Amino acid sequence: MSHNSFIVGAYEHPTRLATNKSVAQLHAEVAIGALEDAGLTKDDIDGFFCAGDAPGIGPLSILEYLGLDVSYADSTDIGGSSPIAQVGHAMRAIRDGKCNVALITSAGRPRSEVAAPGDLTELPEYPESGFEVPYRAALAPSYAMCAQRHMYEFGTTSEQLAWIKVACSHHAQHNPYALLPNPVTVEEVLASPLISAPLHRLDCCVVTDGGGAVIVARQEVAKSLNRPVIRVRGVGEAVGYTRGSDINLTTSAVTKSAKSAFFEAKVTPKDIKYLSTYDSFTITVLLAIEDLGFCEKGQGGRFVADGNLISGIGRLPVNTDGGGLCSNHPAHRGGITKIIETVRQLRGEAHPAVQVPSCDLAIANGLGGMLDRRHGAATAILERIS
Amino acid sequence: MQIYDVSLRAPVRTPETNMFWDSANEGNLLYGKCRDCCKPHYYPRRVCPFCFSMKVDFVKASGYGTVYAFSLFRRGRPPYISAWIMLEEGVAVLSNITDCESDKLKIGAPVQVVFRPAENGQKIPVFTPSLL
Numbered sequence: 001m002s003h004n005s006f007i008v009g010a011y012e013h014p015t016r017l018a019t020n021k022s023v024a025q026l027h028a029e030v031a032i033g034a035l036e037d038a039g040l041t042k043d044d045i046d047g048f049f050c051a052g053d054a055p056g057i058g059p060l061s062i063l064e065y066l067g068l069d070v071s072y073a074d075s076t077d078i079g080g081s082s083p084i085a086q087v088g089h090a091m092r093a094i095r096d097g098k099c100n101v102a103l104i105t106s107a108g109r110p111r112s113e114v115a116a117p118g119d120l121t122e123l124p125e126y127p128e129s130g131f132e133v134p135y136r137a138a139l140a141p142s143y144a145m146c147a148q149r150h151m152y153e154f155g156t157t158s159e160q161l162a163w164i165k166v167a168c169s170h171h172a173q174h175n176p177y178a179l180l181p182n183p184v185t186v187e188e189v190l191a192s193p194l195i196s197a198p199l200h201r202l203d204c205c206v207v208t209d210g211g212g213a214v215i216v217a218r219q220e221v222a223k224s225l226n227r228p229v230i231r232v233r234g235v236g237e238a239v240g241y242t243r244g245s246d247i248n249l250t251t252s253a254v255t256k257s258a259k260s261a262f263f264e265a266k267v268t269p270k271d272i273k274y275l276s277t278y279d280s281f282t283i284t285v286l287l288a289i290e291d292l293g294f295c296e297k298g299q300g301g302r303f304v305a306d307g308n309l310i311s312g313i314g315r316l317p318v319n320t321d322g323g324g325l326c327s328n329h330p331a332h333r334g335g336i337t338k339i340i341e342t343v344r345q346l347r348g349e350a351h352p353a354v355q356v357p358s359c360d361l362a363i364a365n366g367l368g369g370m371l372d373r374r375h376g377a378a379t380a381i382l383e384r385i386s
Numbered sequence: 387m388q389i390y391d392v393s394l395r396a397p398v399r400t401p402e403t404n405m406f407w408d409s410a411n412e413g414n415l416l417y418g419k420c421r422d423c424c425k426p427h428y429y430p431r432r433v434c435p436f437c438f439s440m441k442v443d444f445v446k447a448s449g450y451g452t453v454y455a456f457s458l459f460r461r462g463r464p465p466y467i468s469a470w471i472m473l474e475e476g477v478a479v480l481s482n483i484t485d486c487e488s489d490k491l492k493i494g495a496p497v498q499v500v501f502r503p504a505e506n507g508q509k510i511p512v513f514t515p516s517l518l
Contacts, residue, residue, distance in 0.1 A: 130397040130407070131429035134510045135482045136459075141468035144457035152455075152493050196459045196468075197488075243435045244417070244428030244477040247470065249455055372455070372470070373480070 005091035006222035007230040007382065008101075009038025009215030010343040012321075012336075014177045016328060018109045018209035023055050023331075024065045026107035026211050031066060034213035039225050040101060045215075047072040047099030049090055051082035053108045053211075053331040062105075072099040078239060078376025080278060080333035081257075081366025082106070083214070085378035087339060088235025090216035100218045104339075107211025108331025128373075140196035140204065140281075142370045147198050147283040149249040153298065156286070158198055160301035162189035164282040164318075165202050165325050167309035172322025174351040179206045180326040203282040205324035205334070212336035214343070228347040229385040233267070233361075236260025237378040250298075253377035254291035254367050261379035262293070267361060269293040272381075274345045274362035275316055276338040279323040281371075285309075288367050289316070292379065311354040320345065320354035338364040339380065346384040360384045387458060389467055392484045396506040402432050405444055407508060415499045415511045416444040417477050426477040449499035450474050450516065458488040471497055471513050485514045 011033030018026060027050070035041060048070045054062040058075035072093045078085055083106045090102035150156045166186055172178035184202060192201040222229055238260070240253030262268060269292060277288045286300040294316055295303040308314035321327050321341040324334040342364040344350045356362075361383050369375030399407055406416050418430035422439035434442050456469035467483040483497065496516040501509040 125398055125400060127402075127431060128429055130399065130403050132480060134394045134397045134504055135468065135480065135512075136393075136395065136462060136466065137468055137480055138459060138462075140461065141457040141459045144459075145455035145468065145470060148457060148493070149455050194458075194460055196457045196461070198457075242478065244479065245426050247454065247472075247478040249470070 004219050005094045005216050005232045006219060007214055007232065007343055008217045008222050008225055008227060009034040009040065010340045011037050012212040012328065012340045013107065013210040013330070015210045016177065016179045016208040017111055019112050021109065023053070023108055024062060026109065027054060027062055027105045028066055030107055030211045030213035031103055031105050034103065034215050038215050038227065040215065044101045045103045046070050047090060047093055047102030049074045049086040049102060049104040051075060051077040051106065051333070053106055053333055070099065078237065078378065080280070080335045080368025081237070081376045081378040082333070083335040084339060084364050084366040084380050085235070085237040087214070087216055087232055087380045088237060088378070091232045091235060094216065094218050101221055102216045103213060104216065104336070105211065105213045106331060106333055106336035108333070109209035110332050111207050111209045139370065140199060142372045143281040143283050144196035144199045146249040146287065146371045150283065150286065151198065153250055154301065156301035158190055159186055160305045161203060161282040161286060162186040163305045163307070164279070164285045164309060165189050167307065167314070168279065168319050168323040168325040170310050171320045171354050172326035174353040175322045175327050178322040178327040179208055199281055199283070205280050205329040206326065207332070208328050208330050210328060210330035212330065212340050214336065214339050230343055230346050231383045231385050232380065233383045234261040234263070234265030234381045235379065236264065237376070239374065239376050241374040242372070249372050250287065252287045252291050252367055252371065253375060254288050254365065254379065257377040257379040258292045261381050265381040267381060271361050272363055273359045274342065274356045275318045275365065276342045276363070277318060277365040278334050278338060278367040279319055279325045280329065280334065280368065282325070284367050284371065285318065288365055292363065292365060311356055317354070317356050320350050333368065335366040335368065335378070338366060342382055346382055387465060387488045389484055389486055389488055392466055392482045392502055392512055393464065394502060394504040394510045396504045396508055397510065403430070406430055410501060410511055411509045413501055415447045415449055417447050417473065417475065418442050419445045426475055428477045428479050448474050451497055453483070453491065453493055453495045453497055454478050455493065456483060456491055469513065482512045483514065484512050
C-alpha cells in the first residue's frame with residue numbers, strides 16, 4: 001500500500017547566483033521546471049510541500065503567490081532534510097487519498113543576501129537561545145566538534161575526510177552548473193585554510209542561490225507519463241539532540257531515519273547502488289554513511305578513503321552531481337538536490353561519466369541543522385521500475 | 387593561537403531562566419537536575435527532558451570539568467573557541483574556552499568555570515584551563 005507513489009518530475013535550477021530574482025520567483029521557476037520535466041501542468045497539482053525557505057507563514061504566502069489550488073499542504077521543517085522527509089509525507093498523503101500530484105519546492109538566495117547559515121545575531125526566544133547566543137555557537141564549530149570527536153574516538157583523519165571532497169570534485173567536473181568544477185586532491189584540501197579546526201575551507205559546502213523541485217504522483221498518473229518510473233519505496237525521518245548528560249557527537253539521527261526507511265522499503269544497505277547524501281561538511285557525509293549502515297560505526301574514515309565514493313572507481317558512488325561540497329547548496333538547504341541527483345541516476349540521466357550502471361535502487365539522504373545538538377534527518381529509498 | 391578574551395553577547399532572559407542568570411551574576415553555574423529520575427540536564431529547563439517531571443531543581447555545579455570537544459573558529463571576529471565541557475556532575479555544557487593557547491588544548495583537559503561580562507554586563511559562564 002505504501003508503494004503507490006512515484007517521483008515523476010525533478011528539476012534543479014541552473015543558477016548559483018540570483019541577484020535579480022526574489023525567493024518566491026525562484027520557487028515558481030523550479031515548480032515550472034519540475035512540471036515540464038514530468039509533462040504535467042499547473043492544474044494537475046493538488047498537493048504542495050515546502051519548508052522554512054519558502055517566504056511567508058508555512059505554505060500560505062507561496063500558495064497564494066503561485067495561485068495553486070490544493071487539497072493538501074504541508075510545511076514540515078526539520079532543516080535542510082525537509083524536502084526528503086516531505087517525499088514521505090507526499091507518499092502518505094497520496095496513499096490516504098488526500099492528493100494525487102504533490103509538488104515539493106525548495107529555493108533561496110543566501111549568496112545574494114550574504115546571509116550566513118545559522119546566523120545567530122537575531123535568534124528569537126527559542127528555549128536554547130540564552131545558552132547559545134552569548135557564545136556565538138555557530139554552524140561550522142558545531143560540525144567541527146563532531147569531526148574532532150570522531151577523530152578522537154575512532155582515529156579518523158583529516159586525510160580521510162578530505163577524500164569525501166575529492167570524490168565530489170571528481171564528479172563536479174562533469175556538471176556544467178557546478179560552482180566549483182575543478183577536481184582537487186587530498187593535499188589541496190588539507191592545504192586550504194582552517195575554518196573551524198579540524199575542518200578546512202574545502203571541508204565546507206558552497207553557498208549558492210537557486211533551488212529545485214520534485215513532483216510525487218499517484219501510480220495511475222505516473223503510468224500515464226512518458227518518463228522512467230521511479231517508485232518511492234520507503235522514507236524515514238528523525239530528529240536528534242543532546243540533553244547534556246546523554247551527549248554523543250559521533251552518531252546522528254540518520255540511524256533512526258535509515259532504520260525506518262529500510263524497514264518500509266524491505267531492503268538493506270547491500271542492495272543500494274547509489275547514494276546522494278547531505279554534504280554541508282565532509283563530516284556530515286562520514287556520519288551519514290556509518291549511520292545508514294554502509295559500514296560499522298567508526299569505520300567511516302576507512303570507507304570513504306582512496307576514492308571509494310567516486311563513481312566508476314569506488315564501492316559506493318556518492319553525490320555524482322558534485323554535491324553541496326562542489327555544485328550546489330541552495331538556500332543553505334541541500335535536501336532537494338539530493339533527491340534530484342538520485343532521480344537522475346535511477347532514470348539513467350546522470351552525466352555518462354558518472355552514471356552508475358544498472359542503477360535500480362538508490363538513497364537520497366538528508367542530515368541538517370546543528371550536528372552537535374538539534375538536527376533533522378531524512379532517508380528516502382527510491383527504486384527504478386523497469 | 388593565544389585566546390586572551392571572549393566577546394560575549396547578551397543572553398535572552400526569560401521567566402524560566404532568570405534564576406540561572408541571577409546566579410551567574412553571583413558567580414554560580416547552575417544545571418538542571420530532576421528530583422524524580424535524578425538525571426542532570428543542560429541547558430537547564432523547568433521540565434525534565436528525560437521523564438517529563440516538573441520537579442526540576444537548578445543545582446549549583448562545582449565549576450570543574452574536562453574538555454569534551456572544542457574547535458577554534460578562525461572566522462570569528464576575533465577568533466574564539468567553541469567547546470563542549472563535561473562537568474564533574476556528568477552533564478555537558480556548550481560554552482567558550484578563554485585565556486588559553488588553543489594549540490595546547492586537548493580533549494580531556496581539566497577546565498574550570500569563570501564568569502565574564504556580556505556586552506550588557508550580564509555575567510556569562512565560560513571556561514578556562516584549570517591551574518591544577
